[in-house]
Amino acid sequence: MTGERNEKKAAIAATAVRLFTERGFHGTPTSLIAREAGVSNGTLFHYFPTKEELINSTYYEIKSRMAEEIGRGGDAERTNRERMRRLWRSAVLWGVDHPDEYMFVQQFCSSPFVRRLPPEEFLKDAPAVYEALTETLGTTCLKGMPVEVAFSVITSPIDAVVRSLIESGGDLDADRLIAASFEIVWRGLTEE
Amino acid sequence: MTGERNEKKAAIAATAVRLFTERGFHGTPTSLIAREAGVSNGTLFHYFPTKEELINSTYYEIKSRMAEEIGRGGDAERTNRERMRRLWRSAVLWGVDHPDEYMFVQQFCSSPFVRRLPPEEFLKDAPAVYEALTETLGTTCLKGMPVEVAFSVITSPIDAVVRSLIESGGDLDADRLIAASFEIVWRGLTEE
Amino acid sequence: MTGERNEKKAAIAATAVRLFTERGFHGTPTSLIAREAGVSNGTLFHYFPTKEELINSTYYEIKSRMAEEIGRGGDAERTNRERMRRLWRSAVLWGVDHPDEYMFVQQFCSSPFVRRLPPEEFLKDAPAVYEALTETLGTTCLKGMPVEVAFSVITSPIDAVVRSLIESGGDLDADRLIAASFEIVWRGLTEE
Amino acid sequence: MTGERNEKKAAIAATAVRLFTERGFHGTPTSLIAREAGVSNGTLFHYFPTKEELINSTYYEIKSRMAEEIGRGGDAERTNRERMRRLWRSAVLWGVDHPDEYMFVQQFCSSPFVRRLPPEEFLKDAPAVYEALTETLGTTCLKGMPVEVAFSVITSPIDAVVRSLIESGGDLDADRLIAASFEIVWRGLTEE
DNA sequence: AATGAATGAGTGTTCATTCAT
DNA sequence: AATGAATGAACACTCATTCAT
Structure with missing residues (x-):
């Protein structure tokens, strides 16, 4: 609840970077990102309300x-x-x-x-x-x-x-x- | 078999150029290309067995x-x-x-x-x-x-x-x- | 190709009437309608572009x-x-x-x-x-x-x-x- | 345990009335009700164990x-x-x-x-x-x-x-x- | 060659509900 | 009591591709 707060969010972002990079935007379903990040499908959308926002975040990152x-x-x-x-x-x-x-x-x-x-x-x-x-x-x-x-x-x-x-x-x-x-x-x- | 041979194929290709250009690969369903080219869905796949091949053709064109x-x-x-x-x-x-x-x-x-x-x-x-x-x-x-x-x-x-x-x-x-x-x-x- | 033309469309409509009637709009997924009508999910949307249109049709029927x-x-x-x-x-x-x-x-x-x-x-x-x-x-x-x-x-x-x-x-x-x-x-x- | 007992519960109920009324049952997610009532998602389910129960309460209200x-x-x-x-x-x-x-x-x-x-x-x-x-x-x-x-x-x-x-x-x-x-x-x- | 109905796996997204804190 | 992060089953809808005619 203190230092490691965005642990899951970070895991999602990191996985997204890797997968988008390997397979392109359209080749990477959000469900795959979630699975490989070790979180549920819903959790991904809890942190990134849209796939597009996830892409943008990834890019800026x-x-x-x-x-x-x-x-x-x-x-x-x-x-x-x-x-x-x-x-x-x-x-x-x-x-x-x-x-x-x-x-x-x-x-x-x-x-x-x-x-x-x-x-x-x-x-x-x-x-x-x-x-x-x-x-x-x-x-x-x-x-x-x-x-x-x-x-x-x-x-x-x-x-x-x-x-x-x-x-x-x-x-x-x-x-x-x-x-x-x-x-x-x-x-x-x-x-x- | 000679003169009008590629009439439909050409129409498909031309339409694909225009639509890919306007909307990107993933924003352009093959069905839309076919419709706007004035041919049936099946005809498109008769000439271009795959969407990917259609994209490549378009690109080279x-x-x-x-x-x-x-x-x-x-x-x-x-x-x-x-x-x-x-x-x-x-x-x-x-x-x-x-x-x-x-x-x-x-x-x-x-x-x-x-x-x-x-x-x-x-x-x-x-x-x-x-x-x-x-x-x-x-x-x-x-x-x-x-x-x-x-x-x-x-x-x-x-x-x-x-x-x-x-x-x-x-x-x-x-x-x-x-x-x-x-x-x-x-x-x-x-x-x- | 002549008389029985809208066979599948009719099957979908009839099934929709039954299921909506039994379970309400929101309790009836389109996938269930398709399955019980004996057609694929895509076929349903081939004939009724939207669940809403299917509901309306059903109603008028x-x-x-x-x-x-x-x-x-x-x-x-x-x-x-x-x-x-x-x-x-x-x-x-x-x-x-x-x-x-x-x-x-x-x-x-x-x-x-x-x-x-x-x-x-x-x-x-x-x-x-x-x-x-x-x-x-x-x-x-x-x-x-x-x-x-x-x-x-x-x-x-x-x-x-x-x-x-x-x-x-x-x-x-x-x-x-x-x-x-x-x-x-x-x-x-x-x-x- | 007496005076302010139902403050939050009342807020939830009142918000539910308003939202159901404006948007229908199915157009109103519980999360929206909670947010607009100023309570957490979990609190809503503390007072109304089910969305259905919340709907019933609203109706009687x-x-x-x-x-x-x-x-x-x-x-x-x-x-x-x-x-x-x-x-x-x-x-x-x-x-x-x-x-x-x-x-x-x-x-x-x-x-x-x-x-x-x-x-x-x-x-x-x-x-x-x-x-x-x-x-x-x-x-x-x-x-x-x-x-x-x-x-x-x-x-x-x-x-x-x-x-x-x-x-x-x-x-x-x-x-x-x-x-x-x-x-x-x-x-x-x-x-x- | 040409059609277009049919397919069905796949997609992004939602949401009631749970539970550790 | 209260939170809100987490879940995951559902869902409406899309679309490349097939195939009987």
């Missing part, structure tokens, strides 16, 4: 964890370039290390019924990224664009890299691909 | 059209840079002009049950893109990487730009965003 | 039968009084002979979700009643009231009589109660 | 109030006819003024699972009605019938009148309809 883990330790670097480089690398590696969760987030973002959601607040969760980015943007040809737009444009190759690495199953030289992709974007942004 | 329309007229430009620039612009504008179909393709690619499909063959459908790209790649830091990988890394900002434009609802300066995003990548690739 | 059976042979009598007397008697006896169906109709009429239905068209189904009634009304203190209103006011004791007889389980003198109730209303209507 | 309000002031009139007339009028007006509660009582009486209840004791709650009635009955053609039977037969037009008035939404001349319906029954009972 993963995204927060992702942002937090990627940003962690990013302040240590000296130059702005080094900070960005490190974040770039962390982001790719997180995706490669958590392929299911990574694809789940992508799946969620491309899902038709999600487009009505409030705009992404990814940057709010990752202050290190935000700062490194704004410091960089001012001098580039993206000057004046909304930060989120610039952010998504600049970081989009990360997604391509992650997917390539996941799909290649280890045949690609990850370090070189990460470095090369970063170089392209960084030079494109900063070179005269 | 849209993707081919997209590739063809984007690549059209791309050979006219003189320099390689101009060709790439034009393709970049065409790709973004196609996405902006066909938001539903664009998102459908994205949705498809992120769908879990699709990951087993044969690897993307996008480049096969767009020879102009393929040639412009290989000509460029040789001198960059991506030299030696598989073409598809290089391709997806380089073109990924297009996706970000399209999404930003779609979501902004017209408030963004499309021309500037297209130009800037291309500049970044191109300079990143070619600058010393 | 019973009501039509009731009206038809009550009105049958009513034209034979000579005087208006005799026609009314006979109808009165037939109505009561129908209720006593079909207590379940009778109570089902009552249950339906008192059901909260039914009040939105189009106004009763009972009279349309029972032309003999309608004629006998209008002939009588003109000279009474109900002159000028809408026929349906007059009709429901005048015939309401029938319901009370039926219920009393059903509940008494045979201890009451049915003939005397029918006759007395009719006398009251008839005298009330026609006496100076 | 409404019916008592109805009988009490209708009978109030009924003794003031001098003649028996005047007493009956006044009661008739009060009954109709109560129904018109409390359409939800009125329909609730009707719904309850027609509900299949209610037929097992002990016989109506309406008259016990309305001594004024009882007395006026027995005084009248002795001289009529209903002489010798059980009082409840006579009562329900005689008063049944009240129900028809109330329904007509509720459904007409104010388009009917209520006073005339009340008067006419009473006249019919009274004359029918007393005329030679």
Whole structure:
């Protein structure tokens, strides 16, 4: 009744993350989630009034964890370039290390019924990224664009890299691909 | 057996494109497709033995059209840079002009049950893109990487730009965003 | 494919009448109706898109039968009084002979979700009643009231009589109660 | 253990009356009743071990109030006819003024699972009605019938009148309809 | 080839009721 | 007495797929 309060809720959420990730939204009945979480069907709906709400919760849960883990330790670097480089690398590696969760987030973002959601607040969760980015943007040809737009444009190759690495199953030289992709974007942004 | 052969099949496919695009895979029952295509439920399954096969067909249909329309007229430009620039612009504008179909393709690619499909063959459908790209790649830091990988890394900002434009609802300066995003990548690739 | 066309639909409807009558709307799951009708669950919804529509159909089915059976042979009598007397008697006896169906109709009429239905068209189904009634009304203190209103006011004791007889389980003198109730209303209507 | 004893029980009962009245038995979950009554789910079942018992209580509650309000002031009139007339009028007006509660009582009486209840004791709650009635009955053609039977037969037009008035939404001349319906029954009972 | 009636497993969700605290 | 988390059997309804005609 004190510390472990949301034990069952947490179990449901964790199981949902795993199953959605393995089988997609539509491939995962709520009844399966409940069973694998060790609770009754009704309990799931006690905590998440709708399957949709469960999906949303799951999404935010993963995204927060992702942002937090990627940003962690990013302040240590000296130059702005080094900070960005490190974040770039962390982001790719997180995706490669958590392929299911990574694809789940992508799946969620491309899902038709999600487009009505409030705009992404990814940057709010990752202050290190935000700062490194704004410091960089001012001098580039993206000057004046909304930060989120610039952010998504600049970081989009990360997604391509992650997917390539996941799909290649280890045949690609990850370090070189990460470095090369970063170089392209960084030079494109900063070179005269 | 020759002329009107695929009349009904074509009607089904066309209707499927439209409905999947408007409502997503799971929001579109096969019965609805059949009804709107003006054929019986059974006829649909006569031509497409499975809903999944219908989805795949639909996907390839849209993707081919997209590739063809984007690549059209791309050979006219003189320099390689101009060709790439034009393709970049065409790709973004196609996405902006066909938001539903664009998102459908994205949705498809992120769908879990699709990951087993044969690897993307996008480049096969767009020879102009393929040639412009290989000509460029040789001198960059991506030299030696598989073409598809290089391709997806380089073109990924297009996706970000399209999404930003779609979501902004017209408030963004499309021309500037297209130009800037291309500049970044191109300079990143070619600058010393 | 010709005469026996709605065989399954008819089976569903008949079973629904029986079960609703025995167990009430809410006590009768659609799955039970389907099973007892010897069809699949889906077939039920093929013919009646909604449980509510099935209930409505059932109701109209019973009501039509009731009206038809009550009105049958009513034209034979000579005087208006005799026609009314006979109808009165037939109505009561129908209720006593079909207590379940009778109570089902009552249950339906008192059901909260039914009040939105189009106004009763009972009279349309029972032309003999309608004629006998209008002939009588003109000279009474109900002159000028809408026929349906007059009709429901005048015939309401029938319901009370039926219920009393059903509940008494045979201890009451049915003939005397029918006759007395009719006398009251008839005298009330026609006496100076 | 004395003063505030039934505070919560009373709150539950009152809320149940309101909600059943507004939404019907089946449209009202016990959880909603508990929430709106400001008590916990479990408390409801502490006082009313079953939803059915709660429904019964509610019914008796409404019916008592109805009988009490209708009978109030009924003794003031001098003649028996005047007493009956006044009661008739009060009954109709109560129904018109409390359409939800009125329909609730009707719904309850027609509900299949209610037929097992002990016989109506309406008259016990309305001594004024009882007395006026027995005084009248002795001289009529209903002489010798059980009082409840006579009562329900005689008063049944009240129900028809109330329904007509509720459904007409104010388009009917209520006073005339009340008067006419009473006249019919009274004359029918007393005329030679 | 074409139909569309028929199927029945499966889905999200509800809700009366129980019980540990 | 009071709570409210937990239960799990039900339920209305959907839909990909089959098959007799």
